[in-house]
Amino acid sequence: MDENSNLYKIRHSMAHVLAQAVQEVYPKVKLGFGPPIETGFYYDFDFSEEEFAENKLKEIEKRMKKIIGRKQEFHYSETDIEGAVAKLEDLGEGEYKIENVRNLHSRGVEKFSFYENGNFADLCEGPHVETTGDLPAKAFKLDRVAGAYWLGSEKNKQLTRIYALCFETPEELQSFLERRRIAEQFDHKKLGKELDIFHFDEKVGKGLALWMPNGTIIRDEIEKYAREMEMKYGYQRVSTPHIASEKLFQTSGHLPYYADSMFPPMELNEGDDAENSEKYYLKAMNCPYHHLIYSARPRSYKELPYRLCEYGTCYRYEKSGELSGLLRVRCMTMNDAHVYLTEDQFEEEFRSMVKMYMEFYETFKFSDYSFRLSVRDDSDKFVGDPAVWDQAEALLAKVMDELGLEYFVGEGEAAFYGPKIDVQFKNLMGREETLSTIQVDFQSACKEKFALKYVDSDNTEKEPIIIHRAPLSTHERFISFIMEYYGGAFPAWCAPVQVCILPVQDSCMEFTNSIANELTRDLYRVEIDDSNNTFNKKIRTNTKRKIPILLIIGEQEVADNTVTVRRYGSRDQITVSRDEFVAIFKAEVKERKML
Ligand code: ATP
Ligand code: ZN
Ligand code: ZN
Numbered sequence: 143m144d145e146n147s148n149l150y151k152i153r154h155s156m157a158h159v160l161a162q163a164v165q166e167v168y169p170k171v172k173l174g175f176g177p178p179i180e181t182g183f184y185y186d187f188d189f190s191e192e193e194f195a196e197n198k199l200k201e202i203e204k205r206m207k208k209i210i211g212r213k214q215e216f217h218y219s220e221t222d223i224e225g226a227v228a229k230l231e232d233l234g235e236g237e238y239k240i241e242n243v244r245n246l247h248s249r250g251v252e253k254f255s256f257y258e259n260g261n262f263a264d265l266c267e268g269p270h271v272e273t274t275g276d277l278p279a280k281a282f283k284l285d286r287v288a289g290a291y292w293l294g295s296e297k298n299k300q301l302t303r304i305y306a307l308c309f310e311t312p313e314e315l316q317s318f319l320e321r322r323r324i325a326e327q328f329d330h331k332k333l334g335k336e337l338d339i340f341h342f343d344e345k346v347g348k349g350l351a352l353w354m355p356n357g358t359i360i361r362d363e364i365e366k367y368a369r370e371m372e373m374k375y376g377y378q379r380v381s382t383p384h385i386a387s388e389k390l391f392q393t394s395g396h397l398p399y400y401a402d403s404m405f406p407p408m409e410l411n412e413g414d415d416a417e418n419s420e421k422y423y424l425k426a427m428n429c430p431y432h433h434l435i436y437s438a439r440p441r442s443y444k445e446l447p448y449r450l451c452e453y454g455t456c457y458r459y460e461k462s463g464e465l466s467g468l469l470r471v472r473c474m475t476m477n478d479a480h481v482y483l484t485e486d487q488f489e490e491e492f493r494s495m496v497k498m499y500m501e502f503y504e505t506f507k508f509s510d511y512s513f514r515l516s517v518r519d520d521s522d523k524f525v526g527d528p529a530v531w532d533q534a535e536a537l538l539a540k541v542m543d544e545l546g547l548e549y550f551v552g553e554g555e556a557a558f559y560g561p562k563i564d565v566q567f568k569n570l571m572g573r574e575e576t577l578s579t580i581q582v583d584f585q586s587a588c589k590e591k592f593a594l595k596y597v598d599s600d601n602t603e604k605e606p607i608i609i610h611r612a613p614l615s616t617h618e619r620f621i622s623f624i625m626e627y628y629g630g631a632f633p634a635w636c637a638p639v640q641v642c643i644l645p646v647q648d649s650c651m652e653f654t655n656s657i658a659n660e661l662t663r664d665l666y667r668v669e670i671d672d673s674n675n676t677f678n679k680k681i682r683t684n685t686k687r688k689i690p691i692l693l694i695i696g697e698q699e700v701a702d703n704t705v706t707v708r709r710y711g712s713r714d715q716i717t718v719s720r721d722e723f724v725a726i727f728k729a730e731v732k733e734r735k736m737l
């Protein structure tokens with residue numbers, strides 16, 4: 143946040159007003175820190191002498207509004223260490239502030255500034271608004287309370303942190319609250335639990351998801367779809383081990399460049415001979431293995447483009463603070479592929495790859511995404527000849543232009559071996575996520591690395607260009623994204639339960655069973671709700687499970703050989719003949735339609 147912006151001043155000044163109001167309610171409170179943050183501000187308090195009651199937040203908020211109404215001016219003053227300590231003792235704000243000025247003093251700070259308004263003063267560097275009257279009384283809200291250790295250390299006392307939301311206008315506050323409400327309702331961690339899709343257990347470890355039966359159905363369906371598309375676009379499937387000798391990752395250059403993102407190696411000692419010991423790493427990416435499949439046989443230009451694909455499971459030692467549900471995990475299964483081709487083939491292959499991406503997006507009904515051309519910057523993590531980089535970056539830009547695809551440039555976002563096109567999606571809170579990627583690689587085929595070759599039509603050996611691509615990301619990130627995007631209501635083709643049949647009376651059971659049998663025989667996922675619940679309760683429970691199609695079977699349906707169809711998200715019901723429903727449903731699943 144820009145420290146000179148009006149919003150920063152507002153949040154900063156508002157934090158003082160919060161402390162001031164808290165002091166009015168709890169005169170013995172001691173004050174910690176109270177900085178602005180991304181969505182407002184917080185302040186840390188030590189209430190130890192007087193128990194803090196969360197239901198006082200409303201009263202504190204009211205008092206803040208009164209202080210704003212009083213239009214108190216903020217006055218600035220400066221003093222030395224003695225003056226600061228004396229002033230803080232005088233104010234009775236407690237040992238935390240005094241400890242803080244002494245710490246600052248020991249680090250060479252000589253001047254201490256205070257801002258004073260009304261009968262309240264706080265040690266502070268500013269900047270502030272002129273008077274409390276400049277604060278937006280209707281654009282803030284005390285949000286929640288949490289524990290926070292003084293100076294962030296568990297050895298210190300735990301203080302009470304009051305978080306507040308604060309914006310410039312009431313409209314901004316309202317729109318933030320609304321976005322947050324939807325995001326919370328559709329948060330994939332919450333939905334993942336409610337719909338029984340995945341689970342984390344500390345006994346397995348951080349960032350290592352367990353996929354429940356429902357989640358595994360979704361994975362399998364997406365994987366089946368990817369397989370069909372890859373067959374259509376000329377890819378061949380391969381399978382590779384989850385570990386490899388360090389030699390492989392040295393050859394690829396992942397060691398040492400990528401070592402921080404890999405799990406530490408295991409040392410294997412065959413024959414108890416230290417000299418024979420060898421390090422093995424968990425695979426963090428599939429590429430090196432695919433390159434060796436390419437180089438296992440001599441390749442002719444006639445085989446190119448040579449396309450290898452694998453839903454490969456990779457392990458990355460992501461920082462624990464960055465792990466977030468399924469969005470960023472340490473074990474992930476990637477919709478990966480590597481295409482080996484000649485320079486002449488690049489443009490056409492890229493074009494058909496983008497077409498494949500669009501076909502995927504169309505099926506999933508994605509519309510809000512943008513392309514980022516991710517290029518290098520001057521950091522040393524990017525390996526290889528700058529001229530080759532320039533060539534690759536220019537090639538990508540040229541093809542994007544020729545395809546008429548709009549993109550923005552992300553400096554420093556390239557892979558360490560080459561530039562890439564990332565497809566950026568916005569999540570419900572407006573945060574951008576990379577879902578898909580296409581990367582060009584002029585490095586891995588070179589003689590210092592995998593020495594990949596093909597024999598060209600003129601009988602000379604040449605190096606192929608490599609494209610790395612992952613349109614459907616990893617199952618983990620992709621499914622977390624669509625779970626939020628669909629609010630947990632998966633389309634029929636990949637929903638864990640596709641159809642739930644609700645018989646109205648016992649007399650409808652025979653007809654119900656016969657429809658269920660007809661569909662399960664053809665491997666569709668069908669359930670019957672034959673619980674003792676009332677009919678309305680059955681509708682409610684199965685709607686909560688977000689099952690795409692409910693079939694209602696009453697005596698009329700039995701008599702007419704019909705079914706009444708109720709789709710998720712719609713209150714309308716239609717009654718159609720049994721055969722018509724079966725035909726429509728089967729076509730919908732086969733064509734992966736989204737209604
Ligand atoms: P990021 O920049 O997000 O770390 P990356 O560029 O390292 O990703 P790639 O090696 O290109 O990722 O992996 C292909 C795709 O796998 C990415 O586009 C992303 O969607 C997904 N992915 C990467 N890391 C993770 C992770 N830790 N958890 C889940 N999915 C991931
Ligand atoms: Zn301040
Ligand atoms: Zn790759």
